Amino acid sequence: MSCGSVTLAQGPEGQGQSTDFLRGAGSLAEASPLALSGLKLETPCVTWCLRGDPGLLAQGGFQGRKLDLPLSALVNASQQDFELLAFAFEASEEQLRPARLIRVGLVQNRILLPPDAPVSEQVGALHRRIAEIVEVAAQCGVNIVCFQEAWTMPFAFCTREKLPWTEFAESAEDGPTTRLCQKLAKTHNMVVVSPILERDEAHGDVLWNTAVVISNSGAVLGKTRKNHIPRVGDFNEATYYMESTLGHPVFQTPFGRIAVNICYGRHHPLNWLMYSLNGAEIIFNPSATTGELSESLWPIEARNAAIANHCFTCAINRVGVEHFPREFTSGDGKPAHRDFGYFYGSSYVSAPDGRRTPGLSRTRDGLLVAQLDLNLCRQMGDLWNFKMTGRHAMYAEELAKASQPDYRPHIIKE
Numbered sequence: 002m003s004c005g006s007v008t009l010a011q012g013p014e015g016q017g018q019s020t021d022f023l024r025g026a027g028s029l030a031e032a033s034p035l036a037l038s039g040l041k042l043e044t045p046c047v048t049w050c051l052r053g054d055p056g057l058l059a060q061g062g063f064q065g066r067k068l069d070l071p072l073s074a075l076v077n078a079s080q081q082d083f084e085l086l087a088f089a090f091e092a093s094e095e096q097l098r099p100a101r102l103i104r105v106g107l108v109q110n111r112i113l114l115p116p117d118a119p120v121s122e123q124v125g126a127l128h129r130r131i132a133e134i135v136e137v138a139a140q141c142g143v144n145i146v147c148f149q150e151a152w153t154m155p156f157a158f159c160t161r162e163k164l165p166w167t168e169f170a171e172s173a174e175d176g177p178t179t180r181l182c183q184k185l186a187k188t189h190n191m192v193v194v195s196p197i198l199e200r201d202e203a204h205g206d207v208l209w210n211t212a213v214v215i216s217n218s219g220a221v222l223g224k225t226r227k228n229h230i231p232r233v234g235d236f237n238e239a240t241y242y243m244e245s246t247l248g249h250p251v252f253q254t255p256f257g258r259i260a261v262n263i264c265y266g267r268h269h270p271l272n273w274l275m276y277s278l279n280g281a282e283i284i285f286n287p288s289a290t291t292g293e294l295s296e297s298l299w300p301i302e303a304r305n306a307a308i309a310n311h312c313f314t315c316a317i318n319r320v321g322v323e324h325f326p327r328e329f330t331s332g333d334g335k336p337a338h339r340d341f342g343y344f345y346g347s348s349y350v351s352a353p354d355g356r357r358t359p360g361l362s363r364t365r366d367g368l369l370v371a372q373l374d375l376n377l378c379r380q381m382g383d384l385w386n387f388k389m390t391g392r393h394a395m396y397a398e399e400l401a402k403a404s405q406p407d408y409r410p411h412i413i414k415e
């Protein structure tokens with residue numbers, strides 16, 4: 002664990018916030034009360050040394066190692082103004098299987114142009130930004146990169162308006178964003194997970210919240226869709242698309258078997274379980290979520306899923322405040338407003354043994370590189386045996402009964 006100095010900013014958009022202090026903890030929310038006592042959050046700046054804080058280790062702070070990156074990658078990230086962090090999770094050596102080392106890259110970013118800029122300009126600016134971040138990911142040896150939910154657009158579903166937001170929807174198979182990702186994948190020999198708003202032209206032109214998985218060969222390997230549509234706060238996504246009917250597909254890539262559990266699906270343990278039962282070794286969770294609503298849940302859910310399912314999980318959130326041209330209300334009696342709240346970034350990777358990386362910044366664009374030894378999945382499965390001890394057939398039977406209209410909860414009374 003290293004010693005870091007921290008400038009804690011007031012408010013979510015504060016300047017100068019450093020992630021150094023998170024090296025021993027996943028986020029401020031995970032820092033021990035011991036470590037936090039004495040911190041005066043009302044003062045704009047505080048310097049804080051974490052060296053050897055037993056509270057942080059007890060809470061499972063990061064105990065892997067930092068990865069060395071090429072200087073060119075660090076220079077490029079700095080020049081292009083995004084944070085670049087890299088960590089490695091090791092596994093025990095085995096006799097029969099060599100280590101299965103791969104690198105994932107998680108990208109979090111703010112939108113570049115205001116939501117009232119022309120649609121094609123907004124998309125173009127994000128395409129250019131992602132291409133430059135992916136270039137750095139390639140310099141860092143990333144094998145699989147994943148972007149945030151609906152990465153080509155502002156998260157406009159809070160507005161409940163159709164135009165112009167539905168114009169951001171594209172074909173998953175051959176839309177301009179997929180074509181860009183195919184080019185990036187082929188150029189950099191990298192699997193690309195690209196979450197977009199999809200327009201399904203073959204089925205009545207309907208919209209979906211989709212992640213397109215592009216092979217390192219540049220071919221579209223397939224797509225998966227969001228299984229759970231939020232009905233909370235300003236996340237009015239049901240106005241735009243329905244729950245997926247594609248189930249829980251897992252994609253076999255040369256760098257491991259991957260799945261994508263889009264945003265709100267992370268609140269559903271059975272959703273993670275189903276990807277895992279289909280063999281996922283890495284489950285990406287591209288998200289768009291805001292501070293007041295979910296920041297207390299964020300450090301826990303994907304991490305818990307990694308433990309429960311003997312797999313790696315990668316939680317990705319966007320950054321910043323997005324101001325919309327027209328006011329909308331939240332159905333809570335409060336005044337109409339033009340923004341959704343603060344998207345707090347804090348993307349991180351969790352391992353099946355419960356370790357996790359520090360989060361990326363709450364305020365800045367970033368690329369998190371994590372080297373994973375996929376052998377850790379089976380090693381943790383053999384240790385904890387959750388797949389073996391899980392009573393899936395019994396749950397399936399009971400769930401089938403509980404889903405029937407005439408079901409009566411099994412409560413025993415005197």
Ligand SMILES: NC(=O)NCCC(=O)O
Nearest residue numbers: 231236264265289290295
């Ligand atoms: N994008 C999305 O599903 N957000 C819902 C809020 C959350 O799950 O934190």
